[in-house]
Amino acid sequence: LIAAPNSPYAKFHANQGLLLFLFDIIIAIVAMIPVVGWIISAVGGALVLIFRIIGIVNSLKGEAKELPLIGKYRIIK
Numbered sequence: 812l813i814a815a816p817n818s819p820y821a822k823f824h825a826n827q828g829l830l831l832f833l834f835d836i837i838i839a840i841v842a843m844i845p846v847v848g849w850i851i852s853a854v855g856g857a858l859v860l861i862f863r864i865i866g867i868v869n870s871l872k873g874e875a876k877e878l879p880l881i882g883k884y885r886i887i888k
Contacts, residue, residue: 812825812887819875822887824866824875826887827877827878827882830878830881830882830884830886831859831862831863831878831881834858834862835859837855838851838852838859839852858880862879862880862881
C-alpha cells in the first residue's frame with residue numbers, strides 16, 4: 812500500500828490483510844478465556860492459517876478475491 816497508494820489492487824489486499832490481523836487479535840483475546848476460549852482459539856487459529864494461505868495464493872495469482880467470512884468488510888477504502 813505504501814509503494815502503490817492509488818492502486819485498487821494494493822488497497823484491496825491491504826484491507827484483507829488488516830481484516831485478517833484484526834481477526835487474529837480477536838482470537839488471541841478469546842484464547843484468554845479458560846477451556847471454551849482455548850477451544851475457540853484452536854479453531855480460530857486454524858481458520859487464520861487457512862485464510863492466510865488463501866490470501867497469499869490469491870495475491871500471487873493476481874486475483875482480488877475476498878477471504879471467506881471476513882473478506883466482505885471494508886476498513887481501507
